Structures are given as C-alpha cells and as structure tokens.
Amino acid sequence: MKEVMMGTEAAARAAKLARVQVVSAYPITPQTVIVENLADIIGRGELNANYMPVESEHSALASCIGASMAGARAFTATSSHGLVYMHEMLHYAAGARVPVVMVNCNRALGPPWNLYCDHTDSLSQRDTGWIQYYCADAQDVLDAILIAYGVAEQALLPVMINVDAFYLTHTSEVLDVPDQAKVDTFLPPYQPPSKLDVDDPKTFGNVCGADLFTSIKYKRHCDTLALEKLWDRTAAEFYGHFNRMHPTVETYRTDDADMCIVGIGTGTGAMRLAVDALREEGLKIGCLRLSMIRPFPLERFKRATANAKQVIVIDRDVSFGAEGIVAQEVKAGLFEHHADVTLTGFIAGVGGNDLSVEAIVPLVRQAISGDGNAVEAGATFWTGVLP
Amino acid sequence: MQPKKVIQRLSDLPTMPSTIGTMVWNETGDWRYLTPLIRTKLAPCSQACPAGIPIPGYLSALKKGDVQRGLTLLLSHNPLPGLTGRLCYHPCQAKCVRRKMDRAVSVRDIERFLADVGTEAEIEKSETSDKRVVVIGSGPLGLSCAFHLGCRGCQVVVLDPSNQAGGALLEVPSEKVEPQVLANEINRLILLADIRLETGAVIDFEAPGEPLSKADLIILDPTGLPENFAVPAGAAAFNPSEDETVTGDIIFVTLPKSLKPFRAPMIAHYIAVGRLTAEKALDRLVACSEEQGSTQSNPDLPRQAVNAEDIKIERFSASDLSTQPEAKQAGTWDRERASQEAERCLSCGTCNLCLQCVSFCPDASIGLDEQETAVVVDLDHCKGCGICAYECPRGVITMEETIP
DSSP: OOOEHHHHHHHHHHHTTTTTSSSEEEOOOTTHHHHHHHHHHHHHSSOOEEEEEOOOOOHHHHHHHHHHHHHOOOOEEHHHHHHHTTHHHHHHHHTTTTTOOOEEEOOOOSSSOOOSOOSHHHTTGGGGGGGEEEEESHHHHHHHHHHHHHHHHHOOOOOOOEEEETTTTTTTEEEEOOOOHHHHHHHHHOOOOSSTTTTSSEOOOOOOOOHHHHHHHHHHHHHTTTTTHHHHHHHHHHHHHHHOOOSSEEEEOOOSSSEEEOOOOHHHHHHHHHHHHHTTTTEHHHEEEEEEEESOOOOHHHTTTTTOOOOEEEEEETOOOTHHHHHHHHHHHTTTTSSSOEEEEEEGGGGGGGOOOHHHHHHHHHHHSOSSSEETTOOOOOOOOOO | OOOOOOOOOOGGGGGEEESSOTTOOOGGGGGOOOEEEEEEOOOHHHOOOOTOOOHHHHHHHHHOOOHHHHHHHHHHHOOHHHHHHHOHHHHOHHHGGGGGGGGOHHHHHHHHHHHHOOSSOOOOOOOOOSSSEEOOOOHHHHHHHHHHHHTTTEEEEEEESSTTTTTGGGGGGTTSSSSHHHHHHHHHHHHHTTTTTEEEEOOOSSSOOOOOOOEEEEOOTTTTTTTTTTOTOOOEOOOOOTTTSSOSSSSOOOOOOOOOOOOOGGGGHHHHOOOOOHHHHHHHHHHTTTTOOOOOOOOOOOSSBOGGGOOGGSOOOOOOGGGGGGOOSSSOOOOHHHHHHHHHHOOSSSSSOOHHHHHOOOOEEEOOOOSSSSSOOOOOOOOOHHHHHHHOOOSSEEEEOOOO
C-alpha cells in the first residue's frame, strides 16, 4: 500500500512490521519522531511490545541487549550524542552477539551544537563491531530495517541502520508499505540459539583467558566478513517478496567509467545527477554509493571500481588529523587490487550543508584540473570554508 | 572441578560467548568500599513509645498469623498490654509513617486484642539466680519492675499492704478498665515471671520476717503505695531516669515531676520506669555476685533509629482498609480485624523478607540464610554498589564504610 511518510515514521513502521518485542530508547532530535511514533503504536495496542522509557542512551542499549539475550527481538533508535553515549554498550552488543537493530539518525557532534546531517557520529563507531548500513531514501529505511533483522538474527550480530538527519528523518516521501502477512513470511520470529534461561543456566560474558580470547575474536571477525554475502542473500530474498533491491554497493553508470564518485547516504542522489550532467560534457564518469561500510563490501566494491582511474570521495565526516573516513575506507579497498588510480577526497556537506548538483560538479572539476575553491588540508580538500 | 566440556576446535566455541561455568570463583568482595549492613532499626513508633516496645516486630508476627509469638514479643517489653491497650495515649500512632499514606496503624486496638486473646503466653526466662528481691507495692511501676526482674531469674516477691493488687490502677474508673481485666493482667504477669504476690501484707521494717529479712534488695513502688506510706529510715531515694547506680539495700523509686501524680494515660511511662529500675537493680545485684557478661536485658534491642524519611512510602500501595475511617468501635477486635490492621504496618526498620534486595542485586550477592528467616549478604562477592539499600523500602539496609 502506498503511504506518505517521513523517514522517521518509516523506521517506526518497520519496527512494527518486524513485530519487535522490546523498544528501549531515549529521545533526541532528530530521532524523537521514531520513539514517539512507536510509543503511540504500542500505546494503541497495535504492537505487542514492551516499551521501556530509560534515563539515557547507555541504558537504552543495555536494556535492548538484555532483552535480546532473553530471546526478544529488540529495537532502539538514537542519534549523534546519544549514539556516542552508547559507545561502551555498542562494543558489548557486538561482543555478546545480540541481534539488536538500531536506527541512528546521522547528526553532527558538538560542540559547537548542530542538529543537522553529518556522518561522523556513526563512522566514529566504525570499530565497535556493528554492521553499518547507510540509507538512500525513506523506502530504503523501511526495507533495510526488515532485512537487518533477518541478517542480524542469522549472523548474531547487531545492525545499525543510518538515516541522514532531516534529509531523511523529516522529509516526506511516497512509500510502498509491505503487508504484514508478507513481512511475517519474510521475517519469522526470532529463535535464539542460546539465551538467558533459568532452566538452562549459563554464564554470559564470563571472564575468558588468553587461550580462547583470540579464537573468539577471530570467529567474530570471520562472521562479520561473511555478512557481506549474507546481506546479499537476505536482500535477494527480500527482492523476491517485495521486488525492491537493497544492495551493499549501489552503482550508477560505472560500467564504462574511468572516473567514479563515491559517497554514502542521501548525498549520493545529487552525485547521480552530477554524473548525468558531466556525462553530457563527455566525461566517462559514474557514481557509487556504499550502503554498507561494515563489513566493507569488498567484492562488490572491487567490481564497481575495476576500471576506474580516478576516484573522488565526498565525505560528510572527518577523522581529524587524517582525512574523510569513507576516503580512508575506499583507499584501503582500492589498495587491494589497484596499482594506478588517483583518489581525491573532499569534506563537504558537514553540519547540514547541502550536497547539491551545483555543489558536487565543481568538486569533480577541481579533482580533474586541480583548480577550485575547496581548500587543501593534508590529504583532504574542504569546501565551504571561510577565506 | 573437572571441566564438563573441553574446547579444542574453533567449531566448539559457542557463537554467543557463554559458559556452563559460574563466576563464583571470582571473589569480588574486596572491590567493596561501602558495605550493606542489614540491621533491624528502631521504628518511629518504637522511638516514640515510652516503653520502647518493638512494635513492627510483634506486628510482623501477627501478620504471619502467629498470635502467640506476637504476644510474647509484646509482653517482653510491656507486661500489661491489656491496660496500655485501653489507657495509653499511644504516641506511637502519632509518629506512624503510614499517616503519610492514609492513617496510622491502630496499635492500641491490636495491643488490646493480643492482651485479651492470649492467656497462654510464654516468656523466655534466664536461668534462676539466687538473688532475692522484694518489691513493695503492686502499681504499674512495681509490677513492671518485678516482672523484668523475675524474667531475668531473680526470685521476686511483691508485697502489697492493700487487700487488692494494682495500686494506683485501682483508681482507674471501671468503664475504662473493667476490674476483671486488671485482675487478668496481673495474674498473667505474675505467672509469666514466676513472681509471688502477697496482698494484705504486713510490712514491718523494724522486725522484718521473711521475705523482707532475706531480700538482697527491697524496692518501693511509688505507684503502688499510699502517699503516707512510712519509708524506712535506711531507704535511699532512687530516680531511675537520672541515677546511674543503685546504692543500698532498700530503695524507694522517685518519679520525675511529669509523672506525678499518677495519670492513667501515662501508664507506658510507669511501665518504662519500672523496667529501667529493674535493669539498674540487676546491675547492682549482678555486680555483687561478680558475675560476668552483659547486664542489658535485651542486647538485641535495636538502638539505631530509622527516620520516617528513610521509608519509601511510594513503594507501598494503600490497603482496602485505608478507605475506612479509623475504627472507634468499643470492645476488643476479633482476630481477623486485628490481623488486617497489622497487615497495614509498613514494618519501618524491620526486615519482613519482602526480598526486594534479592530481586535487584545485580551480582546475586544477597539472599536468604539457610533457615530462610533472614537476608544475608555474601561478602565474598558483594561489590558494595548499594542497590539493595536503595531498593529496601523499610530502611533496614544501610551502606556503611567498613574497614576490613
């Protein structure tokens, strides 16, 4: 059924369709609509779930971890400072192998205070062991949450679905909302292989000596690597039910391209339009959206960049003292198979600056010619900086 | 301990890091800075009671349906509950924390119920000693004093020159206390404490016969003797509230101004002074025979007070009875009504095994003891987080700095 809704509403609807059993969250702009919507949905009796209001994001995730360990399908949502406040529990969730799904609304980190879109919040949590998916549009939000539960519960790993602040959270789109019955077929109830059970007592998170520690971490690393293919399989199954694709890497006009723009999130929409405009001028350019950052979707990335001679990465984030975090990821990915490729990294659109076609085309020109307004700083070029 | 399973291959590892072993070996108790101390504390009602009766203690017994135990606990501090249950002004009720929720627990009516229902009460007595005490006068002070001395093993004789026991109590109008009630109360008291009571006794200090001549100590009761009673020349005045030690072989107890003349509603004060006299008299008697050990009659009496603010009334729900106005009905309550009323007691400062602490302890370091009569902390593992103290609705658990 077609419905008009914002990305936040789509996230709440997805949680409902996934029949989550525990929701524990703390409100924060721009995520608040998600938890308010879910509170309404549960309050109206449309979803049989335990809604736990908590005093902090740390407790929100902690209670989701507990709920998941007890065998419940748990959901939380946060943003920015809320996400980084969860930091300790992010590591715990992945280490405990609980299939919690979380929506993070990508918002800038203060100070200075800023409510708008920026990817530093989630990318700075890159190494916590969570699967990270970045949405392109509101339909992607709804669908990815459903796929995420399927993937998380098979792999026993937590998944973070990232949603650009305001571009997605507060923008209304027409969505195709799947039928509950079809979702139930795609996503059966969670059957934990092991859980907190007084009749079968175990110690979870026990102290572990050096003898087994390495093996446990190695196993988790392998399981996380395998998730790229697991996502592909689950997304293919989703496509079978709902006829919509949600790949780990989305390519646009890359087949014959020797130049490729790379980005994550909603900014890639403008990148595609920029590709169209530059193709008019005869440039053999394509665009690539990394929807998955962890695990890094190396196989699909290799194929998409096989012919590229020049790669342009636009980061809505920065690792201070280094460069854009996506640029680092792309560099590492290219190093695997490319000897002769140039990479130009731009920091653009942080703190809510729009990534429009008009903003992106000049960056490509600067990458080609070396001339432009973006200011060089170490390995990066910054746009929108005061003279 | 033999491991139940040996992990040799990667595939043996569980996906979720978990073991069938426990963490008992990890004695985290030495991380602790603050220690939860579980101690019965003096409730606001008991603090207000002149006789210091451990009210939540005997109400807890009643809640469990153990009327006999409730009466025993009550009698151990108050040997005349049938009289206090009719006469006392009950300052305990004025301080009842339950007033913050609805209305005070009617301690008066419960006391009266216990007194009237229980004729087969028992009191644990210390061993018999060879100390002989004569109490002259059988007013509330003298009876209380005699009772406590009797319970501690002294051979006590109460002599009353009057033909009827009761002293000042005999002047209480019969519509307040029926003569039969007074007689029953005194009978129970002397039976329990194994006291000999002689009324119409001839008291001659010049030519004392038995038991006066053989007494180690003679105590004169101001609430049991007429104003014009001739105090013997060798008697020393003794004010138990002020004087630390008993000197001499004959003492006549003097009362503070606030307790003179005798007023029936103040009966608990006289009972209290009688008990204090007994305690201090025992100190002297025991010192004479150079006995060792504590002379405090109740070493387990809770001394630390719990404040009304320590009681988390938001954790309690109002009972069905709360909506009823305070009963002013005449007569003695029946068992059901008294038990219902006892249920309303919040047990301030007294553990009633609600086990909130056990539920909330994140380290499973607090639980019932082997007899399942008390909650104990596993100090080998308790990290001193304080959640138990926070969760205890009754102020029984407090976190205190302890030096190992």
